Amino acid sequence: xxxxxxxxxxxxxxxxxxxxxxxxxxxxxxxxxxxxxxxxxxxxxxxxxxxxxxxxxxxxxxxxxxxxxxxxxxxxxxxxxxxxxxxxxxxxxxxxxxxxxxxxxxxxxxxxxxxxxxxxxxxxxxxxxxxxxxxxxxxxxxxxxxxxxxxxxxxxxxxxxxxxxxxxxxxxxxxxxxxxxxxxxxxxxxxxxxxxxxxxxxxxxxxxxxxxxxxxxxxxxxxxxxxxxxxxxxxxxxxxxxxxxxxxxxxxxxxxxxxxxxxxxxxxxxxxxxxxxxxxxxxxxxxxxxxxxxxxxxxxxxxxxxxxxxxxxxxxxxxxxxxxxxxxxxx
Ligand code: KG4
Ligand code: ZN
Numbered sequence: 520x521x522x523x524x525x526x527x528x529x530x531x532x533x534x535x536x537x538x539x540x541x542x543x544x545x546x547x548x549x550x551x552x553x554x555x556x557x558x559x560x561x562x563x564x565x566x567x568x569x570x571x572x573x574x575x576x577x578x579x580x581x582x583x584x585x586x587x588x589x590x591x592x593x594x595x596x597x598x599x600x601x602x603x604x605x606x607x608x609x610x611x612x613x614x615x616x617x618x619x620x621x622x623x624x625x626x627x628x629x630x631x632x633x634x635x636x637x638x639x640x641x642x643x644x645x646x647x648x649x650x651x652x653x654x655x656x657x658x659x660x661x662x663x664x665x666x667x668x669x670x671x672x673x674x675x676x677x678x679x680x681x682x683x684x685x686x687x688x689x690x691x692x693x694x695x696x697x698x699x700x701x702x703x704x705x706x707x708x709x710x711x712x713x714x715x716x717x718x719x720x721x722x723x724x725x726x727x728x729x730x731x732x733x734x735x736x737x738x739x740x741x742x743x744x745x746x747x748x749x750x751x752x753x754x755x756x757x758x759x760x761x762x763x764x765x766x767x768x769x770x771x772x773x774x775x776x777x778x779x780x781x782x783x784x785x786x787x788x789x790x791x792x793x794x795x796x797x798x799x800x801x802x803x804x805x806x807x808x809x810x811x812x813x814x815x816x817x818x819x820x821x822x823x824x825x826x827x828x829x830x831x832x833x834x835x836x837x838x839x840x841x842x843x844x845x846x847x848x849x850x
Contacts, residue, residue, distance in 0.1 A: 521832070522591045522616075523825025524577065526609030527601025527629045528655070529553075529560045531572040532821035535584035535591070539829035540638050544583035545815070545822040548572045551696065558695045559685070566604035573612050580821070588620060595828020596838075598626030599845035600656070606844035614840055624838045625831045630657060630848060632823040634669060636816040637783045639826060644781050644810040651770040653794070654786035655681035655696070657848075660725050660773045663783075666830040672773050673725025680762060681788045683729040687736045687758050691751055701755045702791050708756030713739065715761040725773055732761060759793055767797045774807060783810040790817040 520543075525532040529550040535543040550568050554560045581588060596613035599606055610626065617624035634650050637643060647664045649672070658681075659674035678686075681698055688697020693704070715735055720728045736758050743750060774782050784798055795811050802809035816823060 520586060520590055520592045521825040521829055522577070522580070522594045523821035523823075523828060524573075524594065524596040524609045524613050525629075525632070525819055525821040525824045526569045526573065526605050527597045527599070528605060528819060529565050530819040531569050531576050531609070532819060533577040533580035534821035534825050535580055535586060536822055536825035536829065539826055540643065542639060542822055543586065544580045545820055546576050546580045546583065547818070547820050548576050555695055558689055560602070562602045562604050565602060566608060569605055569608035573608055577612075577616070591620065591622060593617075593622055593828065593832050594624035595627050595825050595832070596624065597629050597632065597824050598838075598842070599629065600848045601629055601844075601846065603844055603846045606846075610844050614838070617838075618840065623832060625828050625836050626838045626842055627824045627827045627831070628848070629824075630659075631669070631827045633785045634661065634663060634783075635666075635826040636785050636812040636820070636823040637810045638666075639816050639822055640810060640812055642810070644783055644808065647777065647779055648781035648783055648810065649770065649774040649777055649779050650783040650785055651766060651798075652786045653680045653766065653784065653788035655679060655685065657786070658727050658729070660769060662773070662777050662779070667834065673727065673769070675727040675729060676720070677728050677730035678733060680727070680729055680766065681786070683733045683762065684788065686733050687755075690737045690740050691747070691754065693751070698788060698791065701759060702793065704752045704755035705759040705793060706756075708752030708754070710753075710756040710760035712753035713750060713757040715757050717761050717764050719765055719768070722768075723772075725769055727765070727769070729762070732758065759791075763791070763794050763797050766794060767801050770798060771801055771805060771807075774805075780806070781808045781810065785812060785817065787818045790814045
């Protein structure tokens with residue numbers, strides 16, 4: 520019975536997971552309302568809010584799971600990458616909580632957490648599989664060969680795809696965070712009305728680049744200010760179609776290169792309806808098994824952190840009181 524804790528960005532989350540993948544509870548407290556008016560996450564405000572929220576969220580996760588603190592056998596907590604001040608709240612809390620209960624704990628890589636969200640599903644993928652990780656901070660392709668081994672095949676050289684979604688929404692005056700709004704707007708638009716060049720970078724390679732399309736949308740918006748109200752949905756659709764084209768193409772090409780029959784999409788942007796639809800249909804056409812977590816486990820959550828922790832704890836890995844968080848990806 521593992522308690523997972525996540526606080527790497529602007530979500531305070533706790534979850535209880537049994538045997539590595541049986542979900543007993545998952546609580547996610549979003550700070551969106553606090554950061555909304557600033558058009559992005561304000562790190563200092565995020566840290567302060569995590570401090571207020573962490574204990575109530577953990578208590579709620581235990582209550583929902585129907586367990587007492589004494590029933591928790593181990594603890595897993597996000598160690599990085601993320602905002603240092605935010606990470607420190609969950610990480611320090613976890614250390615103290617585990618020390619108080621006298622139970623083992625382990626620090627977890629947030630990106631590995633997103634990959635493990637695929638295992639929380641009713642039909643988890645077999646190994647190996649190729650995973651496309653698309654979030655607000657990262658965009659990468661991995662060849663995943665076991666619960667604790669993944670080879671990086673490619674990644675973004677500039678912006679993450681979620682970051683591009685957020686910036687495009689911002690320049691169109693659609694608020695923060697932008698992913699879900701663009702998703703909704705795009706569904707009402709015609710992607711052929713305002714087309715954007717597909718940011719393939721290198722069509723045969725697995726690296727990504729999204730800063731160019733972000734600037735192209737910005738330029739288009741600046742030069743069409745008068746017609747913006749009429750064009751918003753079409754711009755959203757044109758941007759989204761270009762991005763989804765590239766993501767789908769590279770994911771399928773990566774699976775082909777690995778001779779791998781299974782693909783997964785994980786991370787906050789995996790909630791995108793168009794991306795889910797395109798990957799599902801393109802994957803099916805190639806005879807691939809497609810794994811995309813339910814929307815609740817695409818965004819940041821603690822169940823995925825507990826799921827990773829289970830495997831590291833089983834391998835004997837333990838966190839120590841001297842361990843620290845890290846802002847950039849290490850592993
Ligand atoms: O994984 P996540 O919750 O946090 C990070 O680890 O970054 O991802 C958040 C990102 C944000 O950029 C948000 O705009 C994007 O995921 N996102 C979406 C959708 N829902 C959230 N992007 C596109 N379509 C969506 N429906
Ligand atoms: Zn994340």
